Amino acid sequence: MSYSAKVLSLLENCGATEGDRIIVETGQKKMEGILMPHHSFSNPDVIILKLGNGYNVGIRVSDSTRVRLIEKAISKSMKRSEYAPQIERKTISVIGTGGTIASYVDYRTGAVHPALMADELVSAVPEISEICNVRAEVLFSIFSENMTVQRWQALAEAVADKLGEGVEGCIIPHGTDTMGYTAAALSFMFESLPRPVILVGAQRSSDRPSSDAYTNLIAAARFAVESDVAEICVLMHESPSDTSALIHRGTKVRKMHTSRRDAFKSINAWPIARIHFEGGIEYLSDYRKKNGNRVILKKEMEENVALLYFFPGMSVSKFENILREHRGIVIAGSGLGHVSSDMVHSIARAIRSGTTVVMTSQCLYGRTNLNVYDTGRDLLAAGVIPGEDMLPETAYVKLMWVLAHAASEKDIESMMRENLRGEISQRRELDE
Secondary structure (H helix, E strand, O other): OOOOHHHHHHHHHHOOOOOOEEEEEEOOEEEEEEEOOOOOOOOOOEEEEEOOOOOEEEEEOOOOOEEEEEEOOOOOOOOOOOOOOOOOOOEEEEEEOOOOOOEEEEOOOOEEEEOOOHHHHHHHOHHHHHOOEEEEEEOOOOOHHHOOHHHHHHHHHHHHHHHHOOOOEEEEEOOOOOHHHHHHHHHHHEEEOOOOEEEEOOOOOOOOOOOOHHHHHHHHHHHHHHOOEOOEEEEEEOOOOOOEEEEEEOOOEEEOOOOOOOOEEEOOOOOOEEEEOOOOEEEOOOOOEOOOOOOEEOOOOOOOEEEEEOOOOOOHHHHHHHHHHOOEEEEEEEOOOEOOHHHHHHHHHHHHOOOEEEEEEOOOOOOOOOOOOHHHHHHHHHOOEEOOOOOHHHHHHHHHHHHHHOOOHHHHHHHHHOOOOOOOOOOOOOOO
């Protein structure tokens, strides 16, 4: 879809093209901004302007609409810095997966582009070159909802390679929607980790004045070189203001809001650390420290696993189909970890047939306890494995990894109950 003949005529008559600054007058309303490219999902009678505050607005053209050209665009494509690594500075690896955090703005059109090379990244965020040397690459450029097991494995291999080359840490710019899944997957894949791996995202893109991309990336670089942490972590804003970020353990973090800059929270655990944007790191809980151990990567995953959310009135027959089709099932049950009583027999039959079933809670906060009520005790008797205080998505990823590495059914249960990567709290650290 392109602009309508009416809109094209208005733009051509005043000589306006994409990237030019124009004024659009419709009735009593007058709006000034940069003419943005027309998208396929936009109405052909709508002109899109980027306003001075960084936000885009669509203006529907009518017969009375007038358009005036204010200023022709001047190409301001990003000028690359002459990036030269400094021998006295530590080196970090930045492995892009498609998040907007390491992107820069083309000021002609207002479009956001990924920084594909180290010199582009340093030019977009020049302060990073004062913190460390950068080796940057884009492994893939996708929306995070398109992440797959194969991409997790490719990412793990890339991280292992970079750590094997002796970098001080790895930063992974990542889309926020499934960042928790990726953090959990990497956590289980790395049995030994000598340096930190920090997943970092942005809730606001780089072309918005409220963007958190810049501060998060700088904080991640500082944390990689200044801290002594050697874990898979997620770094995001602690609050809506630009004061600090929290370092969350990769198996305990969840996105809890669709758009707030402080959307990510540690669940049933304290964050590892707080990093102040003005300087300084506070450590908030125990963590694994940097070491001289070699990287041990075990990336095999069993893909035939499902994550199922129980709801009242769930069809038993449809549930049985899912049980039959999968080698492992993680259920996000109600309350302490429950499903309806008419599903218990189906679960028992599936477990006898070799399906592993793990119970978590959709409450998120707190711990499953299958000993309190009759349904829970029946589930235990059927062979359901309690998920303790694991997040449902963490238990899902862990089960995929365990099924690929356990030697027997006994080992599967033992490994699922064992705290392998900080995914199960040993004691109640927070008020529940």
